[in-house]
Amino acid sequence: MAGVRRLKSPKEEKFFAHFFSEIEILDFTLPAARIASDIGARMALHGDRVNAFDILIAGIALAHHAPEILTADLDFLEISKYSGFEVREYDRPGKA
Numbered sequence: 001m002a003g004v005r006r007l008k009s010p011k012e013e014k015f016f017a018h019f020f021s022e023i024e025i026l027d028f029t030l031p032a033a034r035i036a037s038d039i040g041a042r043m044a045l046h047g048d049r050v051n052a053f054d055i056l057i058a059g060i061a062l063a064h065h066a067p068e069i070l071t072a073d074l075d076f077l078e079i080s081k082y083s084g085f086e087v088r089e090y091d092r093p094g095k096a
Contacts, residue, residue: 028056032063035083042082050075058083 001020004012036059043050054075061069068086069076080087
């Protein structure tokens with residue numbers, strides 16, 4: 001929601017408030033933190049660096065037994081090499 005707040009778009013804020021009220025929000029738990037830490041450590045040993053928040057998201061997804069992540073964020077392709085989950089990509093509008 002930070003991006004929506006930064007844009008100061010009431011229409012976008014209303015959309016996402018409704019969207020997030022309709023979906024299950026997965027908790028960041030100790031098992032998720034351990035999984036994320038393992039992924040981050042393996043990546044660092046190989047010199048691979050990605051957004052730390054993406055590693056936390058991957059840890060949460062894996063702790064909750066999510067079989068895949070649907071994203072346009074290419075960091076998850078790197079993370080998947082160290083985590084075993086499947087990444088399904090989609091193109092963002094306006095992306096070349």
